[in-house]
Amino acid sequence: MQWWKKFPWRRLLALVLVIAVALVVAVNQVRGETMYVKVDSSSPDAVIQSSTDFFDAEPLGKLAMNDEVELLDKKDGEYVLIRAKIGDKEVEGWVKSLVLSKEPMRVESRVSESAGSKNSAQASKGLNAAIEKEMREGSPEMNTALKRIDDYEASRNKLMGGDAKDPDASVQNQHVRDFATNGKLK
Amino acid sequence: MQKNKRNVWAARLMLATIVFAVSGCALFEKVKATVSALEDSKVADNYEPSEQYYIGRGVSAVIVDKYPPVEVKDQTSEKQITYINEMACFIEAASKRVTRSAVKLGDYTSRSYDEQQHVYNLVLFKGIQVGLLQTDDVTAFATPGGFLWISMGAVNMCENEDELAAIIAHELAHIILDHGMANYRTAYKGEIFSSTLSETWFSGDGLGANFGRLVTTFAEDAFKGYNPEQEFEADNWGTRAMAESGYAPDAMVKMLQRVEAYEKAHDVDPEDYLAHHPPIGDRIKAVQDLIKKENLKGNPNTMTPEGVTARNTRFAETFK
Ligand SMILES: [Zn+2]
Numbered sequence: 478m479q480w481w482k483k484f485p486w487r488r489l490l491a492l493v494l495v496i497a498v499a500l501v502v503a504v505n506q507v508r509g510e511t512m513y514v515k516v517d518s519s520s521p522d523a524v525i526q527s528s529t530d531f532f533d534a535e536p537l538g539k540l541a542m543n544d545e546v547e548l549l550d551k552k553d554g555e556y557v558l559i560r561a562k563i564g565d566k567e568v569e570g571w572v573k574s575l576v577l578s579k580e581p582m583r584v585e586s587r588v589s590e591s592a593g594s595k596n597s598a599q600a601s602k603g604l605n606a607a608i609e610k611e612m613r614e615g616s617p618e619m620n621t622a623l624k625r626i627d628d629y630e631a632s633r634n635k636l637m638g639g640d641a642k643d644p645d646a647s648v649q650n651q652h653v654r655d656f657a658t659n660g661k662l663k
Numbered sequence: 664m665q666k667n668k669r670n671v672w673a674a675r676l677m678l679a680t681i682v683f684a685v686s687g688c689a690l691f692e693k694v695k696a697t698v699s700a701l702e703d704s705k706v707a708d709n710y711e712p713s714e715q716y717y718i719g720r721g722v723s724a725v726i727v728d729k730y731p732p733v734e735v736k737d738q739t740s741e742k743q744i745t746y747i748n749e750m751a752c753f754i755e756a757a758s759k760r761v762t763r764s765a766v767k768l769g770d771y772t773s774r775s776y777d778e779q780q781h782v783y784n785l786v787l788f789k790g791i792q793v794g795l796l797q798t799d800d801v802t803a804f805a806t807p808g809g810f811l812w813i814s815m816g817a818v819n820m821c822e823n824e825d826e827l828a829a830i831i832a833h834e835l836a837h838i839i840l841d842h843g844m845a846n847y848r849t850a851y852k853g854e855i856f857s858s859t860l861s862e863t864w865f866s867g868d869g870l871g872a873n874f875g876r877l878v879t880t881f882a883e884d885a886f887k888g889y890n891p892e893q894e895f896e897a898d899n900w901g902t903r904a905m906a907e908s909g910y911a912p913d914a915m916v917k918m919l920q921r922v923e924a925y926e927k928a929h930d931v932d933p934e935d936y937l938a939h940h941p942p943i944g945d946r947i948k949a950v951q952d953l954i955k956k957e958n959l960k961g962n963p964n965t966m967t968p969e970g971v972t973a974r975n976t977r978f979a980e981t982f983k
Binding site: 515516517519520521522531532542554555573575576582583603604605606608609610611612613614615616618619621622623625626628629630632633636637646649650652653655656657659660661662663 | 710711712713714716717720721723727728731732734741744746748749750752753755756757759760784786787788789790792793794824863865866867869870871872874875908910965967969970973974977
């Protein structure tokens with residue numbers, strides 16, 4: 478009798494199946510739910526923190542709107558543990574659950590098909606830089622007024638985040654920690 | 664379920680009609696009413712953080728058109744803008760644990776369950792941004808999306824850092840508890856209204872013009888102020904935030920007493936002002952009651968003589 482006739486093929490098959498199922502389960506447990514970031518990279522809440530205490534935490538990386546993050550199975554109050562790709566490295570740290578969404582944010586205009594309707598839900602959904610630009614082009618008064626806001630935001634960003642256009646939220650958070658320390662508020 | 668929801672919205676439409684009729688907004692001419700506007704206005708609860716930010720920019724533009732801002736042009740203004748932004752971001756960061764529940768914010772609040780849920784989900788796209796206004800009037804504005812505007816008159820009214828923190832904490836509350844958007848939803852039900860100002864600035868039916876009408880009307884509402892419940896709610900949240908961030912909670916009382924004195928000295932037009940603000944004496948009493956009831960003494964580690972001196976010195980160096 479040849480050996481392959483004695484070989485327990487059924488048992489091997491069962492073993493392979495069990496291993497496959499175990500692997501699938503294990504992989505699913507390791508990979509958490511994918512979530513998307515709701516806020517701009519200049520938001521203090523866009524910084525991935527080493528701990529859930531704002532005043533003691535170290536910045537580990539900076540997220541931007543619609544960045545994908547992986548939700549890990551750990552919570553601490555309003556914070557959740559996440560894994561995200563920052564540059565070419567993977568970072569694990571804490572962010573507020575509030576800044577994450579199950580769906581990506583829609584940045585494109587959602588209103589083009591309803592032009593002319595005077596309904597704020599339509600005029601406002603998909604509010605973005607493009608609609609603001611259109612508003613400015615149609616009104617010299619609003620354009621002048623918004624230039625003041627541009628100037629204000631640029632100087633404020635420079636003072637708090639080190640750059641007029643792309644302020645660094647980690648730098649801003651350090652300002653805030655120093656403010657607390659110097660005022661003996663901590 | 665679906666029908667139930669419709670009934671709720673029908674009730675809200677009736678309520679909005681009553682509010683509109685009672686408030687007699689003769690100033691505003693309704694551009695166009697559509698049934699679908701009401702349906703779509705449900706969506707107004709779901710502004711994304713970035714959209715609130717763009718509304719805030721537009722509303723802020725109307726504010727600085729009326730009250731020119733302090734421009735950053737020298738060391739003094741740099742110091743002032745940095746200081747006030749650091750303070751507001753600090754209070755915001757430190758007060759994360761302060762409740763956003765209307766139930767816990769005192770007897771004066773009237774937020775609905777839906778509005779409460781909405782507040783819990785509110786997140787700011789770029790965080791808090793504070794600007795100073797040149798005017799000597801005592802005034803302050805908070806917009807959706809995290810913009811906060813404080814007049815130099817209001818800053819100069821304060822005797823020390825803790826009192827300025829009280830103004831910031833109160834205004835921050837209007838943003839965090841989403842009072843501006845709540846008012847817009849109630850008053851206009853998601854429709855766009857035009858006013859004299861918006862018709863001077865915008866013409867035509869384009870999206871840009873409609874967005875302009877929206878932010879202009881919003882800003883004009885902000886000039887009128889919040890309703891009494893919202894003022895009590897903001898005082899309540901602000902006082903808790905003061906305690907949480909290490910400032911003296913009773914600085915809120917002192918700040919309100921200064922506003923009271925200012926109102927008396929400047930003969931603030933009651934019709935214009937008191938229609939939207941509860942008597943300041945009632946607000947002072949509500950804060951005093953809260954401090955007593957919740958035993959909000961302030962943090963002994965931060966209320967040391969050295970702490971008080973450090974804060975008052977830097978406040979004086981920045982603004983006096
Ligand atoms: Zn207020």
